Amino acid sequence: MEIITGTGVNGGIAIGPLTIHRRAWSEIKASSVGDIESEILRFETALGKTVEELQVLYDKAVEDVGDAVAMIFEVHKLMLEDIEFTESVKDIIHTQKVNAEYAVDATASKLSSIFAAMDNEYMRERAADVKDASKRLLGRLQGKVSEKIGVSEPSILLADDLAPSETVQLDRSMILGFVTRLGSSNSHTAILARTMDIPAIVGAVIELKDEYEGKLTVIDGFEGKIYIDPEEETLNMLKKKQAEYLQRKMLLKELKGRESITLDGHKINIYANIGNCNDVENVINNDAEGIGLFRSEFLYLENSHYPTEEEQFLAYKTVVEKMEGKKVIIRTLDIGADKKVDYFELEEEENPALGYRAIRICLDRIPLFKTQLRAIYRSSAFGKVSIMFPMVISLEEVLELKEIVNEVKKELKDEEILFSDAELGIMIETPAAALISDLLAKEVDFFSLGTNDLTQYTLAIDRQNRKLNRFYNSHHTAVLRLIDMVVKNGHENGIWVGICGELASDLSLTDTFLKMGIDELSVSPGKVLELRNKVVNFNMDNKNN
Template structure:
């Protein structure tokens, strides 16, 4: 028996045979061409075919894993149309009079080297995307089979790493687990595997050898451990662990319909995060109290032009009606950084994570912003809607937002269009500036929602997408928790409620800490609602506070 240790990115136990992912390796040959125009046409045709394939992948991912995780395929579509990328291919064909395959391969190498050498970690991560896109175009030019690998039986898929397109194309009914040599906990593929509930281990390194192909194995996604040709004792122990996991899941289902209340009577709301209207079923199925984060940008990402007020109104109205009076907190447009939309014409930036994004775009383009606000207020007549605004850093921004809101309400009144005047307005606390100024900001809004993902990376100055920094990225860092505590105190002094909608909300090791801080609401992925409810119902906040006081 061999035991390999890596990092588990989604828990679960899986038994089966290892099957190494087989790719059609592209052997690029350089040859002279006389008709460069014909070669340019071949490249353009391959691009169009690739774009069609990526659109199909986007639609598939949208249904299976939601809008947020599906966005990578829209990013890949935009990379296909990147002027610098296309001009490089075209220039090589024209000046060197060579075949399109060689031009694409050379451009891929050049761009990967360029991205890999950049200081900005977000841009470095784009090197893998350039390879994924280029390999797709090369496969089309070579007329090789680009269909997803198929399996006769469910297997544990092994690979050096998997591109998002490879992960999504696989038949999930034939995938028991993923194990890879490389990868990051915050990579697109890791996020996709978590969303699809597939046990996954990354970072196994060179110990994961192709010679293990076809051998029986056990994946322990909880411990990040891969057992190859396990002995009888290990097999029995893992079967018992799997049984306990299944029993635990059955117990969770018994929590449906119960309150989120601690042993000492403290009640807290448990809401769900969603990426599109299709996720509402999962919210209801998992018995969430409401929706704490509805990412409205999916409407823009799915559209080829700015979505109209009518289109947005229909989507918001549908969610509000389906939630039947339960609170629905909708975040206004949050694009920029890795969420690029072609028709917005956003500039290329050196540091997009801290650039022209989210509320900055909305305030800079009030016509676009007011269209969304009108749709939101119109939908408020059909349910319990609340609106929150992302990436706030100052009181001035909030006041400008409130001025635009009042303009929208005045317009709707004049037009005789009904809306609910009691819509709560809140802001996301995801920048250190907002956290430090939360005592002042609390006087301007009805609630706070703490976005712990961005708050952590901005506070620690660490890009959570950069796998080289995984060992430094610490969401439990005392500085992060101090900021959260201060935000809660500021909110309660002003008489407003405060929630957490980032990934830390689902971190059960912090649930007791959040309850002791006085957090009023936790919003998590729908599948985490019941585990979080169980943890809350097992917690005694009073004893936790007494223990904290005793420890000083």
């Protein structure tokens, strides 16, 4: 038995023979061309055919995995049609008098290197998109038609890497799971694996050895482990784990479409947290009743410039429309602390968690803040939107925020731009906000407890400092008392109270929160049905809870 580790990007257990997929690499060489115009025309013809092919892939992906994930192929189209890309290819053909294949490969290598060198992990992953899109174009130039990965029996696939286009075309009846040597948890291939619900491991420390071909293999997507030729005891243990997981999965599917109501009739809203637009399909697939935390900072982290009002509006609108009338709570910009953006030019701080971050930046850079608020309010014309402000610590801040909001609404009204009224809420993330929550509740429509920071600030422990792990206790009595206080103060002033931090998905605390009277719990999409199962089996009057 051989045990190999990697990064699990989608849970589940897959058991079956291993099939190795090797790409047929062909070296791209420069060759002189005499007729420059004909070579450029050959490039443009191949480009047009490739764009058509990507459109077919997009349409298939929309049908199979939803349009949010299908946007991968729209991005590939945009990359190939981008004037910077096409002009670079043509310029190389013209000035160096070389073949189109060489010009495409040189341009793609340059662009992918630029992406790969970026600080932001999401942007680094775009280097793989450049390579995937350009390889498709190169195949067209070389007269090669892209084919599906075929296997003769249900198998676990092992490859150096899988391009998004290869992943979306996998025959799910034949591919039990896959393992790649390259890739990360943020890659499009990983996102597709989660959406298609295929057990998958990336970044595995494994060679594509011929001797592995056909060997019985188990991949554990939860642990990120690959077992090649497992011993009988290990195999039986993993089969049991697989059976338990599938049984639990079937049970949870039965909860789809049900309201989250306790046995004694208390309705709890179970919402989902998302980090960007691509997560919405997961929210819908897991039957969340709304979005309790839309982290808007992804728009800033993924850009090399301040996102415009229009860019933000389109992102918010996309999410709001997809949720079809379900509530979407958009958190305003939460940059700072561990989330750095170069173009913000923030100074280094000795203790950034206690520094210039979140609402403090927004109240200091009001034009930046107003741009975001305008975009959010514009999106409210297309669905049910609420706005949530992070890191509030005083009543004065809330009053200033409401003033700015009123100014933005007046501007939009004067410009005759459609918008709907939106609930205004604040995150309770500091002991200061919790202790004056009775005052704050009079000025807002809801509270959402950010338990990650609330725990960190209450215990005076940096949650990212591993040396302090043994002292960090998210179940600390002080933290739970603060949460209870916030719920009581919120309810006494007629507003609802939710939790969007990690504790919301801690099933060992669900009963405690329900007894406190919490109205909403917002968790990662994959936790929604598990949490609903806990809620619908809870009875407030049962003393054994």
